[in-house]
Amino acid sequence: MSAAVHSRPRRRQDTGVTARPEHSKESPLAVHAMTVAYNKKPVLWDVDYDAPPKQLISIVGPNGAGKSTFIKACLGLVPSASGQVEFWGDVYKRSRHRIGYVPQRESVDWDFPVSALDVVCMGRYRKIGWCRPVTRKHKRAAMECLERVGMASLAKRQISQLSGGQQQRVFLARALAQESDLYFMDEPFAGVDAATERAIVDVLRELRASGKTVIVVHHDLQTVREYFDHVILLNMRVVASGDVATVFTEENLQRTYGGRLTLLSEASEAIAQAASGRR
């Protein structure tokens, strides 16, 4: 795995136009020159990224760095001002049946009249198709996904009566029910209990073992080395991306988090811990 440290996109000497890199069909996600802006203010600037297949990838960066926006722009949920996104060398529209999504837990109103199982079934709606009811076959598949996150016993419970961690696991189960090859997860570890964190990590490893690629917005620098293979350090642009072992360094973190002292000390602590833990 190459560890590319991007500063600026390479420019072609003769024309001065940014060269469009060759994206391989193997790469589950290839982002080229993506710029996203809300109300005149750019949130992401000239992002270039090639995701390696079959890896657990984390997106790390300070608050407001555009981590969630990156995922949403890839999925076409927010319009990008410029740039291209390709999945396995194809556009989103033709590949979205292979893409799963776990939105932020806070993005929905959990006082909604459905059970945990109903929510997981939503992951299969596309497979079921227009106007058809959810059949027993699909309910069984959804139930299996709930089992994988350790929530089978709470399948019938109304979703507002679940704890935050359990709700997060329901969202994860719904993504599993999509049976995708590439997963985007927006802060799945935010505010969950230890049992849920463990359950999510187990599922992530299972997914990698079965050849899936998972891209996770992550905020806990302490666990990056333990949970992930690959890391994107993001702060409006990609500061660095590559194997955790080579890219997740103090120098790169400093370039990502800048002068934010509290975060910086947390980061160096994380590195020190990871270094001593690696042995």
Place this chain on the structure above:
Amino acid sequence: MPEFSAHLGALHPHRHASITDVTDELPTLTEILETLTFRAGFNTNMVILGTTLLGLAAGVVGVFALLRKRSLVADAISHATLPGICIAFLAAVVLGYEGRSILILLVGATLSGIVGVLCIHAIVRFTRLHEDAAIGIVLSVFFGAGVVLLTYIQKNASAGSAGLDQFIMGQAATMVSADAIVMASIAGVCMLLVVLLLKEFSLVCFNESFARATGWPVSLLDLIMMALVILVTVAGLQAVGLILVVAMLILPPVSARFWTDRLWLLVLLSGFIGASSGYLGSSVSALLPRKPAGAVIVLTAGVLFVISMLGAPARGVLATLVRRLILNMRIASEHLLEAAYEQQGRPIPVDQVRGLARLRAWPLWTLPLLKLTLNRKGYLASVTTEGWRLTPAGLERGAQVSRNHKLWEQYLVSYADIAPSHVDWSVDQVEHVLTPELVAELEHKLTMHGIEVGAS
């Protein structure tokens, strides 16, 4: 036979000399039965049937307006219909058609309702204003424009303009069989679409971004939902009036929400509550002359809402209060039983009970209720000047509670990372949650710290 004569009380003050001069006669039982069983004459039947079907359609569609948090958009739509009605009337008169043709007026109403929705979207999309402000703006400005046009028409146009203002307060009495048939088809369309698109609607309402990411055409589905809301709103103008029609879309689903946590049941119940409001409300207004049907229907829906809010077993206010009281009582009695266990069989002195009440900051009424609770469970033998004496069952429960609490505390200490999702202070025995091996381990740890655990 009661004849329908709903009047616009506010706009046409009736001829009584004084408001105390009320001459309503209460209907007889036969009249009530006749009205409720559709034997009160053809006109009355059509009105009751039409409003019942309107209630059904509004109840079913209202569920999705509520879940999509767009209920108030319906209010803006209904107010936005007034300028459309007036413009349609003027246009029809200019073109030489019958200006009061209900069809022409409702087409005008629909078009200006749609313009109203588009204005809300435009305001939200292109400014920094939120939807609530946009709704307020559209609602008031459109309604204001409508009132200006209406006044102009009433001053200048021919006598044919009489009755245009019925759309403001509604006049169910003007419904004829054709209207009932229209209502029936609208209710049919609404129910058919909801049955077909239940899962698509629910997905968009619950999690729009996931729906979008998985490739559902969210805008199209939103459009269908909004079209249904506009359809029901316009259909309700004649009977309920544009000020009150939004109540038909909001009250039934929020009432039904108190009774159930399942979506399809919510849709059924909401349709049922809406239909009942239409049926009962128009029947009452048929039996009591000069009561405007629209307002009575909305009041009926309001009564059903209050009943649901207070009385519903799952989410109702009373049930919630009772559940909280029972929980508080159980916690209080566990604290008392634990204290009793520590007295080793002697009665607990009254002073100590009071001390416990002070320590736990129990409200005044806790102690009498606690006595009742313990008595009912057979834990309390007697309360004398000596103190509270427990039965053997009570003492045994006290021992159990004390043991449970110690074990849970040890479990929280030993397994702090996973414990919070497993600990359940309310179970009868720790063994119901944890494995026997784990309990043995915890007991061992407690004895190592010199804490007596007590028998299981």
